[in-house]
Amino acid sequence: MLHLRLITPAEQTDEVVRLIEDTVGTTHLAVIPGAAREPAGDLVMCDVAREAGDMLIAGLRRLGLDDAGSIAVENIDLSLSRRADKAEEDAPGEGADAVLWEGLTEATHEESTLSVTYVAFITLATMIAACGVVLDNAILIVGAMAVGPEFGPLAGICTAMVRRRPRLALRSLTALLVGFAAAMAVTVGFSLFMDAVGLFHRSALEGKRPNTAFVYAPDAFSFIVALLAGVAGTLSLTSAKSGALVGVAISVTTVPAAANAAVALAYGDMSQTLGSTDQLLLNLLGIILAGTLTLLTQQFLWNRRQQRP
Template sequence: MLHLRLIIPSDRTAEVVGLVEGTVGATHVAVVPGAARDPEGGDLVLCDVAREAGDGLLARLRELGIDDCGSIAVENIDLSLSRRADRAEEEAPGEAADAVLWEQLAGATHEESTLSVTYIAFMALATMIAACGVVLDNAILIVGAMAVGPEFGPLAGISTGLVQRSSRLVWRSALALVAGFALAMLVTVGFSEVMVALGLFDTGVLDAARPNTGFIYQPDAFSFVVAVLAGIAGTLSLTSAKSGALVGVAISVTTVPAAANAAVAFSFQEYRQAWGSTEQLLLNLGGIVLAGTLTLVVQKVLWVRFLAGRRARRTAR
């Protein structure tokens, strides 16, 4: 279930309450007249709505311009002990796990794809950790670096922007992705030079056999297959609010380690490995974006068809 908190000008309250009460899957409607100070004298409207009915209600509220004249806030309800809530979920179309809240998805990916100091810091730290894993041929460090990297946010933002036809989100996410990797690799090149000067990195290590990390600079068909599967899993975890699955996605795809190996190889003038790692990086990024976009398209089409079929069955009755 979702909990909606609406702040509405008092002259629009009756219209909004009528809309909420007429939405299948909505319940627990409460109105607190005059509770708001901004807008002055505005009313506070509270309600619960089944997740599968939430996207439609949010879209209609935005069509009424409530996001311009007031406020729409949405929260996930972890536990709701109510027969009315149970009945609302039963009446709502489809299953909650299959419903996509496009407004929530756009907001989440917008936040995660912002080029900020914190985002760049995580990218640089993840890449430097991976660089240590590359030099030491340590798979544990590689996995740790993959979990730290925040690159899935911009990748999901590109997919969401493409499906929603939001060029602004696409460009914002692409900028964060490209700039983040570029700056992280640049920092890692400097980090490698410092580690060599301190005698902690051996410049000949990249020529040695690396059974645990050699795959990073040797892309093959499986690299793309894994990227596609991880892209699907990551997108489903976002749209179904199962964020825990993102950890598994993060440690499945060789993005940050490939960037780290490219930076270290470039620093050691091992240009063959640098190019192989870059190819691995681009292959994985492309596979994730492609899979994420197609997953969102399929979810959107299937949901629209499901709702159309449900309306047709109701009309036939």
């Protein structure tokens, strides 16, 4: 279930209440006249089944409530109510399959914003991965994958393509490209520093690396894994039951490939630099392709389910 807390101008309250009452899957409607001060208006609260939430939120936005008032949405972890159970039974579809498009757009908007924190995380992840490739340490590689925040902009691009939001696409692409460029540039400097103090050695990079050689040797499995990870990551963002995003993060070699390219570039090893860059681009392409197709499939299936009597 979702809990909606709305601030409505007094002249719109009746219209908002009618919309809520006409939406299948809503319950626990409460109206407190004149309770809101900023912006001034009435406070309207209700609970709605997750599978009916996107339709109700879209209707509220059509009324202009996001401009004239406020729409706040919260997940309800526990609701002990027969009316809530009845609302979920009446709403079409299953809550776990429902996609809250407005929520997804907002979440990916925040996750794909180029910020100091985002750049710091992706830079730190790339530097950790640089240590991993030089030491041929798979644990450091996995740790770097988990730290990397790059799935946010990738999900933003997928969402923007499906929802036709060019500004979100530009924001996400900017965060992705600038983030990786900054991370790789800092990692080149970091590698040179570590070499100067005797902690990195070119021989370690160019020697046998059975645990990390895959980051600069892309093959068919690289693209297949990226496709599968793109599907899993998208489902983890849209589903109410999945918490698999960390697992997705450690299944693709975006950050380690960028790190290996940076270290190889610092040593002038263009073969590994190009191989790692190919690995990076292959993974990014696979995730974006799979994520977009997953969202399109979810949209198609949900629309068909909504049209059934």
